[in-house]
Amino acid sequence: MNASDPEANGLKPTTHIDRLIHEPGRLMIMAYLYVVEKADFVFLMRQTGMTQGNLSSHLSKLEAAGYVEIEKSFKGKKPLTMLRLTDAGRRGLREYRESMSQVLDGIPD
């Protein structure tokens, strides 16, 4: 038995877990956007407790992956950034949940 082989040790493989979603900050963003239709930047900042710069950086990565749709406009003179999860993003989060479930199910209490 190969000790470095997780499957041989009874552990489920983790290679199929989406690392982009797995990052805690991005996972939080995806989870909040999953439970709403759409939300603006400020709402997400309040709910996640992230700084503006941090949130902006995570959102850019999620947008590049096609998970988040960003729509910029102005409300009066103030910028308004509306965010929504794309279909790919919703699918991605569902698959991530399933994958994590499978991996963690194998760990005894």
Added chain:
Amino acid sequence: MASRILDLKQIERAAWRSYHSDGLWDIFIGLTLLSSWLSSLVGSDLLHLVLVVASLFVFALGKRFLTVPRMGLVEFGAERKAKNRKFAALLFFIVLVSVALYIVAVTNIEVFGWRPERGSLTTLGMSLVILVIFGGIAYWLDFPRMMLLGLAFAAAFAGSRLLDSHLTFLAAGGLALGWGLVLLVSFVKRYPLPTEAGRERE
């Protein structure tokens, strides 16, 4: 298992409730109770109506100018929207029943052999109705604090009838308003307005 790894219902509920942490509901109920006390002092139903509408304006303006700029904009999911529609229907029903009861009380007509009286049984019944209504609102809005406000409302109503004094409205309204203001100040401190420099990074 998947729901335990990422409890999306809990996340949605927390996001929804954070919108009510501004104390504006408490302020609205407090002002409504105080308007009952004030209008009973003056003896004017019209004043009561005007003050309740003014309280609604305070609520709406507070949401528009205090809550939204600090908490941001959000459109909740289909399940929550359906729940809100049911809540709106419930409110509409309550308004209809209230208007009907008001007409019955003013005209003193008999409805199916029943004539409204000011006995203690009627008072108890009406207090329970108030509690049930607020319980319904608390459930539909996912907002347990509303049940406490309902309790204050029912106690003020029952107290005013049993003690024959409208000071109970003053006491309950003052408590609700005070609590709402404490929550509002804490909300404003916890969520300052986003800075202009930060907004440019969005």
